[in-house]
Amino acid sequence: MAWSTREIADLAGTTVNTVRHYHRLGILEQPDRMSNGYKQYQVSHLIRLLKIRRLRDLGAPLDQIADLTLDGGSASGALEAIDADLVAKIGQSQRARAEIQAILHGTSVTGVPAGFSGVGHLSEQDQSLMLISSRLYDDDVMQDMQKAASAHPDAVGKEFDDLAPDADQVVRKDLAERYALTLMKVMDDHPSLRDPTRHLLKSLEVTQNTLLESILAVYNPAQRDVLARAIVIASDFSAEGRVTEGEPTA
Known part of the structure; x- marks a missing residue:
């Protein structure tokens, strides 16, 4: 037939x-x-x-x-490759389900990268920066960011989130000094965040320009001022620490 x-x-x-x-x-x-x-x-x-x-x-x-x-005939090599691909897809589906469950139970949100469960307390601005950072930095940095973000928010972070755009200079200076301590602790606890330029997915220029534009877009003027001051203070303390550690003892 x-x-x-x-x-x-x-x-x-x-x-x-x-x-x-x-x-x-x-x-x-x-x-x-x-x-x-x-x-x-x-x-x-x-x-x-x-x-x-x-x-x-x-x-x-x-x-x-x-x-x-x-x-x-036998084609174990090709079949093993297909099996490995299926395993990867299953893992991706399982991670997606875990993310969905976290969102449904209020322990995560849709505005953060995959894997950021337990960060529902982050401000909308911080969530946006995390999402953008996931396109700029490798897994080492993002995992450290996730660990840092999973920590319970401190009072300083809440003050920064609630800072009014027209906050006066005294308030900004005081908050910047305390926020710098938070930044230093984060960098001490999470090594890759001390020098994230070693973990770039894009060029340094693209990364810096993207972050600058993002910070200008998501934070108000007072928050940007406090963040800039805190970074300078934290950097100065870190530099002094490196000099002190490198000095010969008597």
Whole structure:
């Protein structure tokens, strides 16, 4: 018995266009034709087509089908690669489910990078900067950021979040000095944050420009001023510490 393209496609649970695509890729042999030009698919074609469909259902990419020796041979290497890809996808799905559950239970939010569970207390501005940072820094920095962000917010951080745009200079100076201590503790506890320029995904110029524009966009003038002062103070303390540590003892 012989089948037409439409008939064999129907038997295999696929479409005529898919059968033709398999022909073009060379993974399904062309059948003989009758004198009138119509194709005559045989049982061997149906079996091969069903094997292709089986592998496709298992997640095998079309460009690997030919390597899987559909005629009964072994192709452990290609199958192991497919299995590894499935394992990665399962892991990604499990992480996504964990993130969704965290959001549903109020322990995470949608405006932070994947993996930032337990950071529901972050301000909207901080969430935005975390999200942008995930496109600028590698996993080491982001993991340290996640650990730092998971810590319970202190009073200084809350003051910074609530700082009014027109806060006076006395308030700014006092908050900057206390906020610098928070920054220093974060850097001490999380090594990669001391020099994140070693962990860039983009060029230094792109990273600096992106962060600058982001800070200007998400923080109000008083917050930007306090942040700049705190960074300077924290940097000065760190520099002094390095000098002191490097001085010879008597």
